[in-house]
Amino acid sequence: MQHNILLTGASGYLGGSLLAEWSSAKLPPHGKLYALIRSDVQAAAVQKLGAEAIWLDTSNAESVRQCIVEHQITVVLWLINALRSEGQLALIHALAEVKRATGRDVYLIHVRITSLVDDAEKLLTSLRYPDERSEALL
Ligand SMILES: NC(=O)c1ccc[n+]([C@@H]2O[C@H](COP(=O)([O-])OP(=O)(O)OC[C@H]3O[C@@H](n4cnc5c(N)ncnc54)[C@H](OP(=O)(O)O)[C@@H]3O)[C@@H](O)[C@H]2O)c1
Helix, strand or coil: CCCEEEECCCCCHHHHHHHHHHCCCCCCCCCCEEEEECCHHHHHHHHHCCCEEEECCCCCHHHHHHHHHHCCEEEEEECCCCCCCHHHHHHHHHHHHHHHHHCCCCEEEECCCCHHHHHHHHHHHHCCCCHHHHHHHC
């Protein structure tokens, strides 16, 4: 059985660029491509590019679970705010349920930018820990 994929952030820079190139990229065979959307305009746009639109509130763990299980999604591309984690955690739990039920490998691909590490360093420095404590945290 091929992987069904959920692309998040499809209206954003990274997700939108990926979706625009999706059909011309020489990707391995895969199942359905779903794109998470939050408006009718986005739904029409992703459908034009070959994805099936899914409305989903990633902060609602039960909705996330139902969506992933119902669509038998085994790959999620997280291209939304990398500084928050609730959505990813709900998705990981939902993917684990699909894995338990089907025995299939599941993947969550989380994209973040390395400058976030610099931000974390600045934050930790600003906390005025003794040097050795902030270094240990990094
Ligand atoms: N841009 C880069 O060069 C780059 C490089 C490496 C990593 N990253 C990381 O990749 C992620 C995406 O970057 P980007 O530049 O593509 O960002 P972006 O253009 O601002 O796009 C953000 C996307 O996330 C969606 N989104 C935001 N909050 C959401 C929520 N609560 N539920 C569902 N969707 C939500 C937005 O949907 P709406 O349009 O509906 O608001 C939009 O599609 C960020 O975490 C960024 O740090 C970016």
